[in-house]
Amino acid sequence: MTRISHQWDDADVCEMDILDHSFLNDLVPFTKTFSYDGEHQLNNLLDSEFSERTAYFLLRSGKKSIESIIKSVETYSISSFDITEGLILFKLSFRTHAAAVHEINLLIIEKLLPMGLDKAIQGFPRPRITGKESTRGKEPDYSWCPTRTPRSSAHVKTRMPTVALEVAVTEDDKKLNSDVRYWLSPNDGNANLCLTLRINPINNEIRMESWARKDNNDNKQRARIDRTQVIYVHSTQEGRPIVTGDLPFRIPFESLMLRPIDAQTAAEQDIIFSQADLEEAARSIWIAEEEEEE
Incomplete structure (x- = not known):
């Protein structure tokens, strides 16, 4: 060996x-x-x-x-x-890891409820997704896609994630970056957006990011990935979360639903996580970490 x-x-x-x-x-x-x-x-x-x-x-x-x-x-x-x-x-998945996945999924459903779209998406915990050649594949920690793919969408494969989530508790950025590349590559996951949560259990810090593909019109083989948002949640000595960065955290509606916002429907908007949303999610994640350490 x-x-x-x-x-x-x-x-x-x-x-x-x-x-x-x-x-x-x-x-x-x-x-x-x-x-x-x-x-x-x-x-x-x-x-x-x-x-x-x-x-x-x-x-x-x-x-x-x-x-x-x-x-x-x-x-x-x-x-x-x-x-x-x-x-x-x-x-290996930890309890902290599962709590983070649960919190993000809850937030997305919560934001879709007032729009009447909570049934219009499907969430998948750890589905195995293979690329075009089926020689390599990956399981996201969680992913979402529309329940029905709009006819106007160029998203060819049904049940392919439009938004994927990866959570890292003890993994390094090298591993997390590899995950992001897979989900945003047109030949692999082909998602529109990849969300990442990097949790540092030692000092109760969370880094939440969103990543999107930036196509190169001159050379499609040289597309890039851009980090479109980054938010940090730090814990004070009293255990109070402090949120900094690109607030509010935003998931573009079209990235998730594969269609533009319906101008005739006043309730439709981007999925927005407020500072209060992120503070509450962080508390739940830290509670899970405390329980895991006992």
Whole structure:
């Protein structure tokens, strides 16, 4: 069994290439990577790494083994895979992680209720999404799309996320940036927007970001990803959340629903998270973290 382990420093990357030919291979120099040696070895790895609260690790193997492993949906916690690169990513979810996902989904539904659109979207916890070639795939922590795709939409695949969410508790920015690239790449997730929550459980800090693809009209193969918003939530010594950054946090209506706002419907608007919304969500996330530590 071969193991490669490295450490990295967090990098605050605000703009990225998305159409690079690599995916999980970018993570190999920076995280634990093991060579696959059978199902027994994998089960031992899952037990040992996750008992140590390892955020994620990579498994390298051949095409047939990877195809066999990714079919075992209920057996393994697979976050991402790339058959061409011969890599599978296994990710551990914490209680804090689940609480954050729950809070964001609740906020989106809450904002759609006054518009009468709470039934007009479908939310998917951890659906496996494959790219055009079906050789690599990923599970978002949560994703949303319209219940019915508008006929005028260029969004070809039905049930593909229009907005994806990734939550990181102990993962590094390198991993989070890889997630963002996957969801916004036209050849992979093809989402319109990717939301990320980076939670620092040591000092109760949360960084929430939105990312969107910025096409290059001169060269479509050189599209970029822009960080369109970033918000920080810090905790005071008294446990009171302090929100700073690009307030309010906004999810464009058309990015989610694949159609413009209906000018005849006064209630329709962008999905907006106020400062109070984010403060309340942060409290719930920190409570979950406290419960997990006990």
